[in-house]
Amino acid sequence: MSAIAAAWKRLPWWVEPMTVVFVLTAFGLYSFAVIVLYQGQYEQYISPFFSFTATMELPGWVPGFITAPMLLLWIPLGFRATCYYYRKAYYRAFFWDPPACQSKAQQREPRSPENYNGERALFVLNNVHRYFFYASIFVVAFLWYEAFYTVFTPDGFQIAVGSLFWFVNIILVSAYTFSCHSFRHLIGGNMDCYSCNRGGNIRRKIYSGVSRLNENGGHARWAWLSLFSLLLTDIYLRFIAAGVIQDYVLIPFGG
Amino acid sequence: MSESTNGTNGTNGREDQSLAYAPVAGTEGAKRGTTKLKIFRGDAEGGEFVEYETDMIEGMVVLDAVLNIQAEQAPDLAVRWNCKAAHCGSCSAEVNGRPTLMCKQRVNEYEGEIRVQPMQAFPVIKDLVSDVSWNYEVSRSMTPFTTSQQAPFTMYEEDVERLYEPKSCIECFMCQDVCHVLRTHHKHPEFAGPRFFVRGQWLEMHPMDEANRLEYLKDGGGGIGYCNITKCCTEVCPVGIKITDNSIIPLKERVADEYYDPAKWLMRKIRGRKGSRNGSSNGG
């Protein structure tokens, strides 16, 4: 792994921001296409893009390009858009503020000093991150529910390959959500003395756990892995729905 | 216990008098050919890169090469250094466009050209030396540690262990140098820079500190909003402080508590500010 990391570091400075641009754009286009054009459920599987809203019917007066998933998707979208990791990624990749740390990359920064405001002007709104975090807890709860729904269906208990996708996805999404910097702050980062306050010790322990999940690029890792797991889980659903592949049942109903 | 050290020495008596002539040779390392460095020579008015060639010695760091060149070829080559052990943070410069502690960076880790120049976020004085005095002005502008408690304090390891990291800062100012807010956008008067967010972190999180620096951090010269957490400071820190994750973001969150969170604002209006020194961020 370290060899790969070292090789990655030796690449020209623009490779990393350009990769981020490509992956995030592709993901955005894919997810938009899916929620506008496709259904959210196939048998016991509910696409993580649809979650909760998969079977929801919108009233007739709503224009056609608005689909049910959009009622919910603003939460993960907002959560990721205001996330401290993704902020770094898009400031670097999309805004080139700066694109990389080397001096020659910094010289490419397009904004002049008087136009640079960092997170003081429009992006001051990123400070609402914590509210998206609160909302994300509901999304995570639904995704857990839907992961269990794939094994405890109304017809009985079953484990298929598809369930593994759903469980891996929700584990990664949970890791991403609960390694959040805002959560880390709210659970213990905002306290100066644990031993002086009631409940301080338990908060310190949770804080330490969140820190372990968050540190050494952990939050960034969960951000990417959960993004890919969302994508793969949805693609899996599309494939079995279209009959391209068969969902292989590991432990059949009642077994 | 008397002077137990005398007489019990295993080499007591008439040992070899030649011990009084300590060998000096043998402290040199094996020479491995030569190496070339391009070093910026000039001052505030401008300058150029000059190429020097010097002996390549096993385990040699960039500072060794620069000092050899200074001793043998360019006596007036200005370079700032002290401990030569990555403890003091004096010998910061840019090697191939990246802030580097010269005493820590092996020469043999570079393939191809080695270009050494002074830090660019500060005014150049001469050659590799830049004027970092602005940092000390920022330091002066920050409220120092303030407490009404009397030492010795009773503080527990679990409350202070997260402060060891920001406390290990050696003030090399490379995070200041690599920060585009300073380096590209020259926000020096309004922005304190990563080094002082690291200091702000331990001050704000110290169980005994009672001052409140959030106003300073937001508007009073701290300018933490200018930081767009792009993490270059964390990448260059020679002592491995996770500046963005552990110093800047926690402070941004504390500033958000105070200025950008309507629910917290409402709660403060209803319940009043917590007065206890041990409370959350507001209490210090």
Add this chain to the structure above:
Amino acid sequence: METNGTRENYEVREHDVLIIGAGGAGLRAAISAAERGFSVGIVTKSLLGKAHTVMAEGGIATALGNVDPEDGWRTHFMDTMKSGKFINNWRMAEIHAKESPDRVYELEQWGALFNRTPEGKISQRPFGGHTYRRLAHIGDRTGLEMIRTLQEKVLATDAEVFMETTVTKLLKKDGRVVGALAYTRESGKFIHFKAKAVVMATGGWGKIFKVTSNSWEGTGDGVILSYDVGAELVDMEMMQFHPTGMVWPPGVRGLLVTEGVRGEGGLLRNAEGRRYMEDYDPEKMELSTRDVVARANYTEVQAGRGSEHGGVYLDITHLGYEGIMKKLPTMYHQFKNLADIDISEEPMEVFPTVHYTMGGVKVDPETCASTVPGLFAAGEVAGGLHGANRLGGNSLSDLLVFGKRAGDGAMAYIEESTHSVDIDEADLQAELRRVLEPLEKKEEGESPYLLQQELQEVMMEHANMMRNEDSLKEGLGKVLGLKDRMEKISVPGSRLFNPGWHTAQDVRYLITISEIIVRTALERRERRGAQWRLDYDGPDEDLGKINFIVTRDAQGEVGIERREIEPMPGHLADLFEEAKV
């Protein structure tokens, strides 16, 4: 700004007290003075916070009794005296032991953070020669914590800091020191500091040796500036060799490996794998005093039982990676980065390195006043506290205790005197011309760098840990040869940040100190602490009762006087009697 067509320009700055040196002692003295409303100027050769104090790793020795409640100032006092082989100034040792706890708590009050005990107190670790666990520490970077705390405290006062400024001469009028002449390294501009009192806190002079843990700054400016104005120096023959300096690679040879490694249980072994400290001090083993361990390491290597690169092995692998990262993280990174060695997996190679200078300006224990009115000294540049060998951790507490006393002493002196601080223009101009001389020589002369290197090799060869008369005499001849060549130093370039010119100033200090050290080492014909004469068998009872005092005599040469040490008063002497019983 004063200008005159034929004269050199200089700036004039006036302060109540001028502090030369911004290490622990200088900053602590500055805080004392500034907090009482005096105008303070601090001059430092480096940037603020880079002084050698930052290199102190192990901790601050102070009898808090947090870990071993039996500890107290009496034991600390006795440990200090025993380690100094009783030629220390007993009053300084007493003050130091009694006041250091308050100075440490004061640091905590100012925001310093130390590792904690389970009870929430300052934790203390064992160290060589200390009877109890005594060193307040934060990992292995206590010096950094200390200097940063003092630095931030100073920056919160009105004290003015002149960074990267070198003092070239102390100015004297009517027998009193009334300021100094200095130049800024950045621009080469001169400054005449007018001050009612001067506190000297410039640290040591390890740079007279080639293999040293000291940075370029350790050139002993303060001791020679003081000597030049007539101050008495004491114990100059006593140079401490730290037992464990790095050996490999060559660029870091001499770099300190903290005594904390042995404090945390590190074992010394020779190439045969034997824990040879059994042969030298079976009782205290690796935690014997520094002079003993350093000689043991030296002897093992000279006897052919050394490691690959001419050192001995120091093994801390039993702590494991986790333990090392908690207790000795700096050491881990130092070896990993600089030597490619993972100290959690393999032993370190170490060899003695020049570390500390016990001797220095002789001061009054109560006020830190030197023998010249208006001149005070504290920290490593002052002598007396440590005698023939310093205990690990006593230097940091020394800085705090006597830094404060020097600041207080200078204030008391200023309050009761109303002397003028003006200086004759001609004297200033003469000094300016002397300082500028190396830059103005047209013909090619001696290189200051090469002269410094030659001196370092001479001192390594002839005035090392083990000394004898023949070798010392040979060394003296070589040093005097260098002294003659010193006049011919010339450097190219301008006054703008010109390290060659700066080195030309340093070389004068280094050569003068070397001469003093060799001459006093010739006088002390015995084995005592750091002074180990191979041509004498052991300690000499008579020499144990005297200090060698050095002053500049009427001819400008090194004058050496044997001075009786005042006997210890009853309340201190009784401590040793009681311990015997």
